[in-house]
């Protein structure tokens with residue numbers, strides 16, 4: 538039985554359908570991410586799970602027990618759901634010490650004092666805050682403040698942890714470290730994580746499975762690599778990782794780049810019609826030394842001009858022009874690539890196909 542189950546969950550704000558018939562099952566112990574652009578309905582979904590928002594339609598249950606249901610007209614208030622929660626803003630109480638910040642929710646729950654002391658110590662230790670017990674949050678860094686919020690959620694001993702962009706306010710290096718810390722905490726305590734983010738790298742790094750949404754509608758659910766390699770549609774392809782959409786004209790299965798005579802593929806799907814997009818990742822395009830000679834060799838060689846070359850540390854980012862297309866290519870720095878302004882020959886190794894619209 539899935540631990541968390543959402544059936545046709547829908548939420549409207551006036552004319553805006555923030556979440557549109559969302560169906561989802563999350564297993565116990567999974568780290569599951571909601572990924573999508575700002576405004577796509579991630580926070581609203583999380584707030585419905587937490588119980589801060591009721592749902593307009595559908596049903597939500599945890600361990601087989603109904604928490605919210607529009608059919609049964611039932612709604613369990615958040616304080617009875619016992620989820621751990623961490624939000625983007627460092628929601629810590631400035632007038633309480635670190636210790637009391639973590640202890641407070643347990644005091645409200647009327648947990649015995651010795652048990653509170655035990656749990657707070659354990660949570661502070663797990664988040665590396667033991668030496669900060671007596672400090673006030675204002676004296677601590679952003680990373681430490683977010684650890685207080687994490688410790689507070691852990692001390693509740695939740696079955697499910699709800700995290701809404703918890704690392705967005707931290708700088709890049711700390712954000713990356715904290716990803717691993719959250720993973721480690723999950724391994725240690727075994728809770729289920731629902732993790733909301735607009736950052737695809739974060740979702741890829743953390744998730745066992747993830748859901749990509751747009752305008753309140755689920756676009757794809759799956760393992761991060763599955764979504765990266767087999768995106769369900771154009772939106773998912775462009776949202777996850779870097780992407781090229783090359784306009785092509787298709788004749789007899791041959792895709793010729795729009796505005797040129799260069800064949801990009803001999804394997805265009807026939808059902809696409811006369812015009813389509815050939816999509817590829819910048820890392821899947823190679824520079825080749827010699828033009829191919831045999832017409833049967835796949836994939837074909839394409840002549841292009843290097844419009845721009847940029848060094849991004851270990852990676853070199855190229856933009857090459859062919860007819861009406863601009864193709865982005867990324868190569869490790871150690872790969873010898875052509876210089877800006879020169880002619881080059883490229884080959885596209887992995888292609889996906891999308892209709893013009």
Ligand SMILES: Nc1ncnc2c1ncn2[C@@H]1O[C@H](COP(=O)(O)OP(=O)(O)O)[C@@H](O)[C@H]1O
Nearest residue numbers: 550553555573574575576577578579580581582
């Ligand atoms: N309390 C609210 N009142 C009115 N509209 C809201 C409210 N909360 C969210 N929305 C709208 O619902 C949509 C989804 O918002 P949200 O769930 O916050 O997206 P995300 O977390 O993915 O950025 C947006 O169009 C947003 O403007």
Ligand SMILES: [Mg+2]
Nearest residue numbers: 576579580581
């Ligand atoms: Mg949000």
